[in-house]
Every structure is written in C-alpha cells, then in structure tokens.
Amino acid sequence: MWMKIAIIGAGPIGLSIAKKLSSLGHSVTVYEEHKSIGIPQHCAGVVSRSFIERYVGSKHILNRFNRIKLYSPSNISVTLHDNSWFVGVIDRVGFDCELYDRCYEYCCLGVRVNAVNYRKASIEVNGIIKSYDLVINAEGASHRILGKTLNPYVDRVPGIQMDLECRLSNVDLDTIQVFFSKLTPKFFIWLLPLGDGIVRVGLGSSRKPYTRLIYVLSKHPIISKQIGKYRxxxxxxxWILRGPVLKTPYLGRLLYIGDSAIQVKPLTGGGLLTGLKSVDALTKAFNECSDVNNIGVRYAKLNLDLVMKLRRQRVLVKLLNLLVNTPKTMDKAFSIISQSNLLEAIGRDLDFDNHESIPRSIILKIHLVISSFIRALIS
Ligand SMILES: Cc1cc2nc3c(=O)[nH]c(=O)nc-3n(C[C@H](O)[C@H](O)[C@H](O)COP(=O)(O)OP(=O)(O)OC[C@H]3O[C@@H](n4cnc5c(N)ncnc54)[C@H](O)[C@@H]3O)c2cc1C
Structure with missing residues (x-):
C-alpha cells in the first residue's frame, strides 16, 4: 500500500529511512529544524571498519586505528590491538551531507515539528496541522517528541569534545586513547589523533563537562604532556545516551528510530551502527506489511534481536560498574590485566561492534584470568 510518511529529523537515521522508503514508492517528507545538514555536530565519528566498509566508503575517513589504549585512573595502561586497522573516525558532516544529497528533494530544512498526534499521524509545523499515514520520529537525542509521548526513563550524560591544533608528542597516530578518570565517573575521556597536527579530545560527565575538559587539557598527567600548547x-x-533501548518503538501511528528510540551501545553511547541496523528492520517491516496499523508491531519484532543485545550489554555495563566501582578497584583490575597476556588473547577475538565479545572472550580465557589473579596475590 502506498503511504504518505512524515519523518522528523534529517540526521543519518532520518535520511537513511527516507531514502529506503521512497525507493519502495512511498511519499516521504523529512522535516529538519536546522538550515544545514550535520550542524550542529555532536558526534565523535568513531565507528568500526566493517561499518565504514558497509555504509561509508573511504571518502569520509579522517583516520584509521589498529590500537585502543586504555588507562586506569592511576594511568596503568593496557592496549587492545590488531594487525590491521579495525576502527576509524569519519567526518560526520560529510557523511550526513552525502546521505542528504541522495534524498534532498524530500527534505524541508529549517522547519521544526512542534507536536505530533500519534493517533491521527499528524504533525504541527508553523502552527499548521499536516496529516500523514505514519510519522517516523528520528529526532535524535533531543527527545522533545519522545518526552511528550512515551516519556521513558533515559540514562544519559552530557558529552563535550574539542578539535585542537597542537604539536602532539609521544602519541601514535594509529592509536585511540581512552582514559578512565575520577573526573569522569562511569564514563571516560577519549583522545583521537586526526592527523595534520589535529587531535579530538572529549569526555562524558554529568558535572561541569566543559570545565572538566579544560582542566584535563592542562592538568591531566598524560594528556596535558601529549598535547602541550594548543589552539x-x-x-x-x-547528550550521550546509555539506554535503556525502547522495546516497543511505536505508539499508535508514530514510530521511533535511532537515538529517538535510544538504540545505542550502552558502553560508549555509539548509535550509528545500531540506528542503521534499525533502519534495515523498519524497511523490512514496510516491505512485509501493507496495513499501516501493523507496521509498528512488525518493526518491533524484526528489531527484537538488536534490542535484546543492547539490553544484555546494558546489564554488562551495570555489572562492570558494580565490580569496578572505585578508582582503586579499577587500578587493581588494570594491573591484573596488564600482567597477563589476556588482552593479547582477547584482542584477536575483539569485535568493536559487539561489546559482548569482550566478556565472552574473558570467560573463554578464564584460565588466564585466574593465573594472573593468583600471580597478583602472590606478588
Ligand atoms: C559527544 C558524542 C559523541 C558521539 N560519538 C559517537 C561515535 O563516536 N560513534 C557513534 O556511532 N555514535 C556517536 N554518538 C552518537 C551519534 O551521534 C548518534 O547515535 C547519531 O547521531 C544518531 O543519529 P540520529 O539520526 O538518530 O540523530 P541525530 O544525528 O541527532 O539527528 C537528529 C536530527 O533531528 C533534528 N530534529 C530534532 N528535533 C526535531 C524537530 N522537532 N523537528 C525537526 N527536526 C528535528 C535535529 O536537528 C537533528 O538534525 C555520539 C554522541 C555524542 C553526543
């Protein structure tokens, strides 16, 4: 059945679903409150190699990494590495603009959707009510429509980052650095060399994130030395979202997707891969259902595997926060790991897109954990 569909938000998820649904023959209109695509930017742009190969191509890659170096609060470090690159940073604005170029004719830029009636599938724009068969909410993490409709609990933390021009010293350009610190409880600081003397440094913190980032740049014992003077x-x-993902991503004739449905990895808040996987599920639901009233149910069913995976990851993150809940226990854990060859063994199985692969790998190599633990007790 041919449908008239409104999409709220021209982020990567809104634009991707718009392209897919128009290819299926539906009439699609995307409403974007900003006049430019991709701006204001919020994302660090870190994605896996397989994501880049599937969705991005080489055009928008800013840097490729084959190491992730993790630091404990006392700066004990461990490194996950692979022989070839497995993570990259992409230019999010360039990526979003390319998606826009494929469907600009259905987009209305500079137009905010103020309200949605989920029973009637209508939206209010500039004081005018417009009616559709379905409305898809891809508003991202702003959650204004989500807040006025389902209003679920959302675990989120403000994230801030800076691109700096500096003379990096003692920094491998093929290494992402992640610092667990007292300044960022339950989250972390990231440092991504982008090449050409530019580095992206950011953190997530619920208290004074900007002040903390400035403090980190000048006072953190490792970061301040690596960066030195900067511009x-x-x-x-x-907002960095950490879950919980919506299990039922619809309400009447309003569907939720991407950050608006909290479809993010709870460990890092990354939402590009999970959002685009949900685009595939929703497209399939449109392919399989001709009744507008059944699409939400079908979409929820097709997306259930991803939802359960994200829920399991959230449980793991909570467990990790419980086990390693003070800087001291985190230092201890890092010290045990750094003395074993566990990370080398895990590194070989590491799947950046599937955070469950880390504990699974640890369980499979439990003998290494036990022997390192005994060695740590003896020493
Ligand atoms: C600090 C930070 C770092 C991140 N780093 C990464 C990372 O490294 N890797 C990763 O995978 N993910 C990362 N993310 C998450 C990633 O940015 C999101 O998951 C992704 O952008 C979600 O895409 P989206 O299309 O759902 O939402 P968005 O990209 O947020 O797009 C939503 C769009 O909707 C528009 N909009 C909102 N409300 C309305 C309205 N009422 N009317 C009209 N338009 C509206 C907005 O202007 C926006 O353009 C990060 C997030 C943050 C905050």
Whole structure:
C-alpha cells in the first residue's frame, strides 16, 4: 500500500529511512529544524571498519586505528590491538551531507515539528496541522517528541569534545586513547589523533563537562604532556545516551528510530551502527506489511534481536560498574590485566561492534584470568 510518511529529523537515521522508503514508492517528507545538514555536530565519528566498509566508503575517513589504549585512573595502561586497522573516525558532516544529497528533494530544512498526534499521524509545523499515514520520529537525542509521548526513563550524560591544533608528542597516530578518570565517573575521556597536527579530545560527565575538559587539557598527567600548547579549532557535543533501548518503538501511528528510540551501545553511547541496523528492520517491516496499523508491531519484532543485545550489554555495563566501582578497584583490575597476556588473547577475538565479545572472550580465557589473579596475590 502506498503511504504518505512524515519523518522528523534529517540526521543519518532520518535520511537513511527516507531514502529506503521512497525507493519502495512511498511519499516521504523529512522535516529538519536546522538550515544545514550535520550542524550542529555532536558526534565523535568513531565507528568500526566493517561499518565504514558497509555504509561509508573511504571518502569520509579522517583516520584509521589498529590500537585502543586504555588507562586506569592511576594511568596503568593496557592496549587492545590488531594487525590491521579495525576502527576509524569519519567526518560526520560529510557523511550526513552525502546521505542528504541522495534524498534532498524530500527534505524541508529549517522547519521544526512542534507536536505530533500519534493517533491521527499528524504533525504541527508553523502552527499548521499536516496529516500523514505514519510519522517516523528520528529526532535524535533531543527527545522533545519522545518526552511528550512515551516519556521513558533515559540514562544519559552530557558529552563535550574539542578539535585542537597542537604539536602532539609521544602519541601514535594509529592509536585511540581512552582514559578512565575520577573526573569522569562511569564514563571516560577519549583522545583521537586526526592527523595534520589535529587531535579530538572529549569526555562524558554529568558535572561541569566543559570545565572538566579544560582542566584535563592542562592538568591531566598524560594528556596535558601529549598535547602541550594548543589552539581550539571547535567545541561541540551533546547528550550521550546509555539506554535503556525502547522495546516497543511505536505508539499508535508514530514510530521511533535511532537515538529517538535510544538504540545505542550502552558502553560508549555509539548509535550509528545500531540506528542503521534499525533502519534495515523498519524497511523490512514496510516491505512485509501493507496495513499501516501493523507496521509498528512488525518493526518491533524484526528489531527484537538488536534490542535484546543492547539490553544484555546494558546489564554488562551495570555489572562492570558494580565490580569496578572505585578508582582503586579499577587500578587493581588494570594491573591484573596488564600482567597477563589476556588482552593479547582477547584482542584477536575483539569485535568493536559487539561489546559482548569482550566478556565472552574473558570467560573463554578464564584460565588466564585466574593465573594472573593468583600471580597478583602472590606478588
Ligand atoms: C559527544 C558524542 C559523541 C558521539 N560519538 C559517537 C561515535 O563516536 N560513534 C557513534 O556511532 N555514535 C556517536 N554518538 C552518537 C551519534 O551521534 C548518534 O547515535 C547519531 O547521531 C544518531 O543519529 P540520529 O539520526 O538518530 O540523530 P541525530 O544525528 O541527532 O539527528 C537528529 C536530527 O533531528 C533534528 N530534529 C530534532 N528535533 C526535531 C524537530 N522537532 N523537528 C525537526 N527536526 C528535528 C535535529 O536537528 C537533528 O538534525 C555520539 C554522541 C555524542 C553526543
């Protein structure tokens, strides 16, 4: 059945679903409140190699990494590595603009959707009510429509980052650095070399994130030395979501997708892969259902595997926060791991897109954990 569909938000998820649904023959209109695509930017742009190969191509890659170096609060470090690159940073604005170029004719830029009636599938724009067969909410993490409709609990933390021009010293350009610190309880600081003397440094913290980032740049014992004097090129950020993902991503004739449905990895808040996987599920639901009233149910069913995976990951993150809940226990854990060859063994199985692969791998190599633990007790 041919449908008239409104999409709220021209982020990567809104634009991707718009392209897919128009290819299926539906009439699609995307409403974007900003006049430019991808701006204001909030995302660090870190995605896996397989994501880049499937969705991005080489055009928008800013850097490729084959190591992730993790630091404990006392700066004991461990490194996950692979022989070839497995993570990259992409230019999010370039990526979003390319998606826009494929469907600009259905997009209305600079137009905010103020309200949605989920029973009638209508939206209010500039005081005018417009009616559709379905409305898809891809509003991202702003959650204004989500807040006025389902209003679920959302675990989120403000994230801020800066692109800096500096003379990096003692930094491998093929290494992402992640610092667990007292300044960022339950989250972390990231440092991504982008090449050409530019580095992206950011953190997630529920208290004074900007002040903390400035403090980190000048006082953190490792970061301040690596960066030295710097010039700020830009400052950007937004809400980092950590779950819980919506299990029922619809209400009447309003569907939720991407950050608006909290479809993110709970460990890092990354939402590009999970959002685009949900685009595949929703497209399939449109393919399989001709009744507008059944699409939400079908979409929820097709997306259930992803939802359960994200829920399991959230339980793991909570467990990790319980086990390693003080800087001291985190230092101890890092010290045990760094003395074993566990990380080398895990590194070989590491799947950046599936955070469950880490505990699974640890369980499979439990003998290494036990022997390191005994060695740590003896020493
Ligand atoms: C600091 C930070 C770092 C991140 N780093 C990563 C990372 O490294 N890797 C990763 O995978 N993910 C990362 N993310 C998450 C990632 O940015 C999101 O998961 C992704 O952008 C979700 O895409 P989306 O299309 O759902 O939402 P968005 O990209 O937020 O797009 C939503 C769009 O909707 C528009 N909009 C909102 N409300 C309305 C309205 N009422 N009317 C009209 N338009 C509206 C907005 O202007 C926006 O353009 C990060 C997030 C933050 C905050």
């Amino acid at each position: 700020v090129l830009r400052v950007f950020g937004g």
